[in-house]
Amino acid sequence: xxxxxxxxxxxxxxxxxxxxxxxxxxxxxxxxxxxxxxxxxxxxxxxxxxxxxxxxxxxxxxxxxxxxxxxxxxxxxxxxxxxxxxxxxxxxxxxxxxxxxxxxxxxxxxxxxxxxxxxxxxxxxxxxxxxxxxxxxxxxxxxxxxxxx
Numbered sequence: 538x539x540x541x542x543x544x545x546x547x548x549x550x551x552x553x554x555x556x557x558x559x560x561x562x563x564x565x566x567x568x569x570x571x572x573x574x575x576x577x578x579x580x581x582x583x584x585x586x587x588x589x590x591x592x593x594x595x596x597x598x599x600x601x602x603x604x605x606x607x608x609x610x611x612x613x614x615x616x617x618x619x620x621x622x623x624x625x626x627x628x629x630x631x632x633x634x635x636x637x638x639x640x641x642x643x644x645x646x647x648x649x650x651x652x653x654x655x656x657x658x659x660x661x662x663x664x665x666x667x668x669x670x671x672x673x674x675x676x677x678x679x680x681x682x683x684x685x686x
Contacts, residue, residue, distance in 0.1 A: 539605050540595075540625035544612040544667075545637035546660040548648030550684040554637060555609050563598050566609040567591040568650075592620060599628040606630070613664040615672065622675050632677045636668060639684045 541559065543551040555564050567587040591610065598606045612618045618634065625632040641661040645654040652660075671679065 538602060538628075538630045539633060540599065540621065540628075540630040541605070541607045541633045541635055542612045542618055542621055543607065543609050543635050543637065544618065544664070545639070545684075546611065546613065546641065546644050546648075546664055547650055547652040547657055548644030548646070549637040549639045551609050551611075551637055554635070554682065554684065555607050559605060559607050562605040562607045563603050564607045564609050565591050565594045565598065568609070592624075595621060596624060599624060599630060602628075611660065611664075613660060613667050615667060615670065618667075619672075622677055626676060632675070634671075634677050634679045636664075636679060636681050637684045638681055 541555075541562075543555055545551050552566070552568075555562075567590075569587070569591065588610070591608070595606060595608060608621050610617065612621070612634070622632050622634075641654070641658045644661075645652070645657040648657065668679075671677075
């Protein structure tokens, strides 16, 4: 059983990567809580609720012992990734972090959520710090993927 956390800045290609590389997996995203009639619409007031619903769906999937669960969120800080890593390990899952690296100048224009370029640049700095400081106690496999297309 595997729990995969896709990690990367907005526009790095997480959703596309997940769909292409994990067909048949349960893919869970906080973005699901931001959809209105099937169309993504960011609402800051719903962000915490969307992340809570995402985490609950992951826990339900782990409890059901589904073979492959993918979390499609940015996961660029220890605080964001830690609950998923801890839950995966607690339920006996092999936890993988797939880190999608792309230059902010490429990710900014292609992110579908219209995150401003200055914010994408900040996210890249935060992500780099996350990668340098991954907790040693995590039994995760970290895989780096370049998405320069």
